Amino acid sequence: MAACISSTSLPTAIRYAATTLDIFIDAIRLRPRTRSSLRGHSTNCNAGHAAPTADATDGELPASDLLSRFSGIMKLFPNRSRTFFPEPGAKPFQSDPFHYNLLMKAFSRAGRPDEVLRLFREMKESKCDPNVLCYTTVIDALVASNRSDEAEKVFEEMIDSGVTPDAASFTVLVKFYSFYLRKFDSACEIIRWMVRSGCDPDVVTYSTLIAGLCRAGMVEEAWGVLDQMLQGNCSPNAHSFAPFLQAYCSQGKIEAAIRLMESMRSIGCPPDSVAYNILINGFCKHGYFNEAAHLLENCVSDGWEPDAVTYNTYISGLCKVGRAEDAFKQLEMMLQKKLCPTVVTLNIVLDSICRESTVWEGNHHLERSLELGLEVDVVSYNTIITRLCDIGKLSWVLKLVTDMIKKGISPSTETFNIMIRSLCKAGKFRKAKCIFTSRGFVADTITCNILIHEFYMAGKIVELHNLLSGVDMDKIRPDSITYNTIIDCLCKKGKFLEAINYLRSVEDGFPSEAVAHLAYGLVRGRKIGELLNLFEEMLSQGLVLDGQAFSHLIIAFCRNGSCQSREIYKVCLVLDKMLGIV
């Protein structure tokens, strides 16, 4: 995700923040306040909410000692390693491809493609010829930040300068087409090109393609790739199966996931901790807590070791269903196993405190974390900001944004998305627009989805159009939620024909989720004939209607109260259509 501020150096961030915050301050009609004046303000906004008074902020809060227990645990890990983020403008220790690559990779990890490009330019200017690894790092950084044109240019440049691409550089392109663009034909074309260049695709190449297919819900096609892989004498590993587990778990097909784990064992490719973590996540998301506990209890005999992510997953699952006390027992288990809680663990706990107790308490714990020297990141702030937005405390949001910048933590696109959504929900569209159009703010797909939903439903269509016309649509691609949002909005406004035509115009054919949304909208709008025509059209194109469309249909019928009426025969007609009976 592109950061909003293109440089992490503190002076630059503050200079930048000054311009953004001016707009923000103007937007919510507040003058910048000092710390003490904010405290004074807090007593005013106490009414109805358990906002902290000056006393509460300074002393211990009686309601929960969650964080003190947490920080007690964290203190047992004094030498926790922190992720290394280089300063913008950093120079390599030595001017050779190896050291340049090392630094470029660090910037790529930190989500700073412009710094990667700067180093890449510097390399070439200082006559230090980039090797395959350097080219691959640059292409990967560009792919990860959705800058496809530039990535392709660098690939061409690599070939033009006589550097032979290896499996890794081709695989980065496969990742781009498969995982990011979902253009699987192009991804396969790259693989054929690889073979022609005498560079056989390896297990990473195939696993990358499998990951893209599974993420797009094309599990059958992914199994096809696995077959292709076996035919090419390339053995799958745990990476090759993880995307299948992920797909099954996200679709709630827990049984299928368990069976796959067993198959992995029987073919001599036993599940590793990542596979178990995916399964535990699936268990938690679908309420199989006993099974998750059982899996952890038997880890030794099953031959795997839980890691920090395992516990973060499980703790988060428990917190989400309100079992904070059980979550804490797991945190202690984590400690017993000498696993170090991470900033993600802290964020899970912070979110839980905000939901279980109050956002004020969450905020108090965030401040305590800082005092205790615990690692805090942009997600910690976003967590608190989200809940502050929920209860409409925009002045506190401003305070937090100011604080995080002072701490050297740049607000992310997410931070601004949270605020934009909140301002729209409060009817403050002009203010939301100020943030959106402020210099340096990099909108993403989610920003656009929020704007589409909020502005369209408020009838501000011209304004929406103007806002989105300023967006570089090559860099922001609509996703499945964009389609669903647009279809829902059109249906809710009674524009059924537009909704149908919009679905037809969607590039990926008829995405099943979008079809399901349209089916729902049409039934609710009592446009059964139109729906049947649409299904007819899809079936004639050889497309398959899935169960999702049908379940949306049934829900819509029930909500309309049509289940008791004669219209129920229409449902049967639709079902027959879907089954291909008529």
Next chain:
DNA sequence: ATAGGGTTAG
């Protein structure tokens, strides 16, 4: 070293 897992926003 190019691939898979956990936290916040639609």
